[in-house]
Amino acid sequence: MKARVLGAGVAGLCVATELVARGCEVTVFDPAPRPGPHGCSWWAGGMLAPVCEGETAEEPVVRLGRQAADWWDRQGVPVARRGTIVMALGRDRRELDRFARHTRGHEWLDADGLAALEPDLSGRFDRALHVPSEAHLDPRTALAHLRDRVERDGVTFIAEPGRPEGLTFDCRGLAAREALPDLRGVKGEMAVLRSDDIRLSRPVRLLHPRIPLYVVPRADGLFMLGATQIESDDRRRSVRSVLELLSAAYALHPAFGEADLVEIGADARPAFPDNLPRVTRRGDTFHVNGLFRHGFLLAPALARMAAEAAFDGTTPELCHEDHA
Known part of the structure; x- marks a missing residue:
């Protein structure tokens, strides 16, 4: 199966990682050739802190966020587990x-x-x-590592915005507001x-x-x-x-x-208005967006949900079906 990913921030790279792990042939479109200050992922703190976020965040942030440190570890990203x-x-x-x-x-x-x-x-x-139980990582190191890893695994990167065509995962953040008006x-x-x-x-x-x-x-x-x-x-x-x-x-x-x-x-x-991320399906396009301040904490779980929805037909826990 072939798929295209729009956006190479933390959401797009995590989605590409999950797709490659399922044997998918992936092309990532992003105007910038490498992770950098053009993307909000570059400015993240890198705290994998679901307990602390639970002070104000909804329950799924805490529960799903507990998976993040192990996921980044499995990708070979250095994770400091010192609380x-x-x-x-x-x-x-x-x-x-x-x-x-x-x-x-x-x-x-x-x-x-x-x-x-x-x-x-x-x-x-x-x-x-x-x-x-909490951990942290360097977001810039993590982005560079993940991009290099998926590229070694056969992902093609094209320095263009791209557009939906066939199976598509739109991970463009605020650039996708024309399709997600409540963002x-x-x-x-x-x-x-x-x-x-x-x-x-x-x-x-x-x-x-x-x-x-x-x-x-x-x-x-x-x-x-x-x-x-x-x-x-x-x-x-x-x-x-x-x-x-x-x-x-x-x-x-x-x-x-x-x-x-x-x-x-x-x-x-x-x-989004509830500050929870979601996978929104519109035909063959899955919008993976709304990570708010939880990019590195929740992108792995959201990417897994999107890949499972596309490959296994499951309904993501954090989802929105759009039949427009």
Whole structure:
């Protein structure tokens, strides 16, 4: 069987991977020849954190997200399984209690327990939560690895937008809004810092009633800062958001005040009104979209659902039948 995939972001590459595994001959169409800053997948945090997302997300995000780390592992992508630390500043201690009430699968840490896991945070916080089951990866490494892998497996990449023809999987994100009118953009902004003065082994979430922050460690002393979630298709980088990110990072540890500011980025993530992704079938075309802020967490499960729907005739758990 032949299939074409439109879009080579995290959704498109995951779909191509699932199709190849089923013996399908796959062609991927994307105007850009390689993963890069043109796609919102490039700006992701890479946290495989279904428990933490369960604070606000629906149940399927938590349940399906638990499969993500194993899936990325099977593809040969480096996955760090060291859990997540969740903390709050003294004035926001109630946020930590609220977070604990709305999530499961965490353990409380006192100051000594936190220092044992993250020595560079020693003496700065007297309590925290540790979610040991969670993991993280470097999204840019994951995208490059997945593209190279499927190309070795025979997938053809064509640097053109492409169009539906025969069995098609449309994974274009917001570019597919002409076919998915209820899709909307949710802006996210991030910054990358480099510091030799602080070491973190796992992602840290700093709770705040207005601007929560997450810090994700990457190789070579790099840290990705993110948190903003703005109802907008605007991809411009705002001074206010960057200031808030950097101020929160400084509050987490003053060493971030001396860090090098390596990169600032912003993009709009595709989301449906309920913030859940879905597979929408329209004839021979399967739209795989709406991953919101859960791209690397839910793309593997959504890709599997789409492939099973096409090959086995199953109805995806997250689906929408469109007979237009």
